[in-house]
Amino acid sequence: MVIKMVKIIPEIIKESLTNLVKSGERSDGRTFDEYRDIVLETGIIDKAEGSARVKIGKTQIMVGAKPQLGEPFSDTPNVGVLMTNSELIPMAAPDFESGPPDERSVELSRVTDRCMREAGVVDLEKLCIVEGKKVWMVFLDIHILDYDGNLMDAAVLGSMAALMNTKIPEAKLENDEVVVDHEKLVPLPIKEKALMCTFAKIDGELIVDPQLEEEQVMEARISIGMRADGSICAMQKGGMKPLNKDEILKAVQRTSEITKKLMEHLPQNNH
Amino acid sequence: MVIKMVKIIPEIIKESLTNLVKSGERSDGRTFDEYRDIVLETGIIDKAEGSARVKIGKTQIMVGAKPQLGEPFSDTPNVGVLMTNSELIPMAAPDFESGPPDERSVELSRVTDRCMREAGVVDLEKLCIVEGKKVWMVFLDIHILDYDGNLMDAAVLGSMAALMNTKIPEAKLENDEVVVDHEKLVPLPIKEKALMCTFAKIDGELIVDPQLEEEQVMEARISIGMRADGSICAMQKGGMKPLNKDEILKAVQRTSEITKKLMEHLPQNNH
Amino acid sequence: MVIKMVKIIPEIIKESLTNLVKSGERSDGRTFDEYRDIVLETGIIDKAEGSARVKIGKTQIMVGAKPQLGEPFSDTPNVGVLMTNSELIPMAAPDFESGPPDERSVELSRVTDRCMREAGVVDLEKLCIVEGKKVWMVFLDIHILDYDGNLMDAAVLGSMAALMNTKIPEAKLENDEVVVDHEKLVPLPIKEKALMCTFAKIDGELIVDPQLEEEQVMEARISIGMRADGSICAMQKGGMKPLNKDEILKAVQRTSEITKKLMEHLPQNNH
């Protein structure tokens, strides 16, 4: 037995993937607008008030939602708080490292957070218990277990599903005291649905849901968050090369189509 | 004058120490069940409410105890808190480094903490001043000054002695206010006595109180915390090789004998 | 184009600067008691309640003052708090690094802080709003933009000017509530003026306001903080070589003269 070698030889892979794209193909046989198989399970962690496991192809993540009582921000005294955190734990890929979140991890959680927040997914006003004093803070923790590309879409899909799965204890103000009843659980108030759709640009073509080797050779990336009503709630370009305006507008258009299909993976109601 | 060389040549030392053990001997002439000389002084730091200096052979540590008013943990509202911290400061050995506690230091303080806590050394209920609101928190700080092996036993002995030496101000509830009288000092309520006894396994033999060079060649280590009544309150195996069941049970038996003698080093009463 | 080389060849510069000093000269034509040109502007950051930009020759720093409501320290319940922080941000010099303040940065902010505090520059008692409960905390942040030597004097000059420029909201106790009126701004109560004067020792001579290349070859440094009344409020020796007593006393004497002139750079009143 010998020490395992680094397996990727990027230049060769790059040429092969680029040639495939030139002829309208991808290494796993998908079309440019086709996602890998998606498996979504919710309610898998009993100790989390909401949870989801998402597999997009070989990419696998878990999301847990935990409500905590806290104080609202002083400039928004009557709304609850949604906090999103992600960790690219070293389990998920040979180049992920222990330690505080790096810039990729920070970007992932911030983009997910903006997508959920700006779409108005959770009715945060209903999470206010006592104005200016007590609100629910919902912590979304995105745990990356297996990384084979396209974390953005997986994180948003998992977060959306975990929030829809979340139940919080009933909290009431009685005689100036906040009474939290852990026996009476109510679903988190979900107002909107939003998902994210990511394209990689390879040889000038945009292909949806890039797997890892496509990400490794892509020129640029664009992730578009969209609500069920077709409005854009988040967008983030990535990668070291530019995109042109047409490519962006085309990506938006394609996202509208793809998101409709993606939405079908979500449960019908939150439960 | 030349740069000092690293002094240990482990393979040669290992052989020599192993051969000694084979013939029932140790490099400093001790028997397998014999501790090095122990010197214990208490009350040496005026600013600490309790303190002790322990020397076991050339190993030297100081322990300080400082009470602070604080809030109890929400799941144990009527008991005080004992917090144990240790630092392998770079003074004590050429390979100790500045910085946050490393895993050896964390293990040392956690094992010491468990030994004190599980033995019920301090009557923590008596450290409650107002249930759910105000309790005494006692910080035990273990400061390693000179490291020549067997920190576990030194840390537990020093902690036990420092706690027995600790006086805390009288704290009373008067008209809904906590009044702390620094003129009236009362001894910390000590309920039990517990000490720890560590064996190193060399060439299949267990020898008590290993000095540094014995630790460097040992196969495994077992530390056993025992109360004055002979019950086991803590145990921790260490080292890169296994122990078998007989060795462990023999170590327990020998600990019962040795702990009785060790206890004689403690002051008769706390003062 | 090639990678830029490190430009300093210290031994040659050292010899040349030393020779200049031997003949009573400096590389930029100044006398031993002469500062570089000083440019001081205040009120340049609208969002800061007080601000100043100081240029001493090519050294450039900004200082911002921001008041915050806070609790007083328990041992000084009736006085406000002045907090001084500095960052040698990597913008300012090729060898400054990102990360937590290093020892040079800590020394800079601590010496500046002592100079302001011990001189009694701010009437901290007037910053108390409710004894033991609410006081103003004034944060002074020293931001180094361009480093060409003598940060100490620049930091103290900038801090003094920023404090004189600071306005804080009126805070009153009304019906047991602290009412802070951001429309009514009152100048920070300034009680004293103090500045700092730094000398570098080169070839046994003390030269004021060392520029970077003089700092790089200096034997030692002495910084003297002085109030308008000529009393010494702070002093800090630096550098790897000693000073003798006569040098120190001479530096004190010269500081008395130089500080008078330096004070003219400050605005007449605080505004």
Next chain:
Amino acid sequence: MITIIINKDFKPKSKPSKRADGRAFDELRPFKIEAGVLERADGSAYLELGGNKVMVAVYGPRELHIRRLMQPDRAVLRCRYNMAPFSVDDRKRPGPDRRSVEISKITSEAIMPAVFLEKFPRSTIDVFIEILEAEGGTRCAGITAASVALADAGVPMRDLVVACAAGKTDGEVILDLSEAEDKDGEADVPVAIMPRTGEITLLQSDGNLTTEEFEKALNLSIDGCMELSKAQKEAIVKRYGD
């Protein structure tokens, strides 16, 4: 490809008990172990034991980039025990705490005796243990799963280390304390063994026990280990065949 051993048909094989979940004093919680559950890792395993859900990934043997950790004559084994923020009742702040630092250390020491580290000088073998849900006994669950993940990675080993705890509740010495039993319990004795020789590679004791009770707990833990050991081997057989 994935091996599942569900312990559904588990039945009490000894005297009745007063345990809240109806287990006998010497009965493990239901468990399952799977090997090869992750794609990127060189080896992986998933274990459930009662409410515990544990995932382990192994990377290596691979090049060690931190020179001062490098060993000229053997591989370094680095274990990282980590709890997911959502794995416990009150959200756990991400990042290592003192508890996880200690558990990581003793987990390394528990596994190391079984691995032929000397075959891979100057390299590292990294074991990442993620507690996805915690319900008492996670350190032992992590060690048991880690061995399976190491085997799945093809790391040569003398034996498959397996771990299990016994403890004392209501004055009785019992096997494999649940979270509730641990919280109210008087003592907990986690043990790891190499089942071929019975040698012990992890041993802790937390709480007060007489020497007799300790010996009983030690024996009970070892019995539990032997039972889990079978499931480890079945998981590997299911993944690779005999």
Next chain:
Amino acid sequence: MITIIINKDFKPKSKPSKRADGRAFDELRPFKIEAGVLERADGSAYLELGGNKVMVAVYGPRELHIRRLMQPDRAVLRCRYNMAPFSVDDRKRPGPDRRSVEISKITSEAIMPAVFLEKFPRSTIDVFIEILEAEGGTRCAGITAASVALADAGVPMRDLVVACAAGKTDGEVILDLSEAEDKDGEADVPVAIMPRTGEITLLQSDGNLTTEEFEKALNLSIDGCMELSKAQKEAIVKRYGD
């Protein structure tokens, strides 16, 4: 030596608006850009845009001391976006936070496509962006100033990247949101382009927009970029001549 382009004569060139500061919907705030404002840095620039005050220093290409970051075939471009503690209403605690970490990353990606990194293998180019005062739109202001500082440092580039945001307030899509407009606004779309080709190197969208509104915001941002681009070039011409 120092070049100043003050936008004082700026007049509305389009239909009137209801914006608080009287600007038209497609009007930038007053701005000025200077190159060569620092002594120690290899290149530098200063930019004001409305109430924003941004200073940028560039060091490099220079030797990279951290071996694991080194690229054998090109330079590394490292951008650090940092807010001075006094730059915002409530004092900002010194040091990076999650927001500045993300902005540093996307700033690097926005500038990278324009720089001939391949000319400087194994080296680094460091861009330090200091926000001295923040009033909405600092990430774009930082990118625009950084390009000028890179040019001032003599770093060879394909183009001068320039950035500007558009957004939506009160249901209207407008250019270059001020802090007040951003706070009450419904969406913000920061964009960076390479003006020669019109290619987009930074794109974010935060808030809800129909696809039509998004396209409008994108176009408006690009127009704003083109206007700022002229000022960038003038700043460099003033510093170095034609």
Next chain:
Amino acid sequence: MITIIINKDFKPKSKPSKRADGRAFDELRPFKIEAGVLERADGSAYLELGGNKVMVAVYGPRELHIRRLMQPDRAVLRCRYNMAPFSVDDRKRPGPDRRSVEISKITSEAIMPAVFLEKFPRSTIDVFIEILEAEGGTRCAGITAASVALADAGVPMRDLVVACAAGKTDGEVILDLSEAEDKDGEADVPVAIMPRTGEITLLQSDGNLTTEEFEKALNLSIDGCMELSKAQKEAIVKRYGD
């Protein structure tokens, strides 16, 4: 083996004072210095001065592993001043704070001029100062003890640096302020010298002093240093003989 110099017979040698502990204005607190008090360190010293208890360990000259700190023509001298958590009235949180970072820096600068660093290129000499109990004047006590520990380690030096503070309380300039005197005092002037030449290697002044008062404080500090210097040498003689 261990040398003890207890200053028990210390008697006031000058005019009476109103100091709380009955000392004259130019009188040091009782002190003792011992050399060679630790086993592992290459050199060590223990010092008591009033209520201060200070332990110092020296390691080196030894190999320096951090390449970027290495000096090709001399040794690096690294001092670490650290307070034990139990050394002060309110427990000090472990780890460096801004105060200890500054004191570590000026301690290094105070000792450096006396050490023949040029004899040990590419190496390091590490000085670890632990304040076991603090009662005013710990930075000076640390420097005084560190010199003895360096001598005990056999590090070649031009001189034994020694440090002492003077200050002002109740309008009077006095030597060696106790903690109580420092707290109520108006000024504090810590000084370190190389006694052979009288050269000053540490000088700080904290508080308001006229230039005359400062000169008086400086002279008084130097007198205090000279007295402590004798005890340093005696400690070394006791340890090694003449």
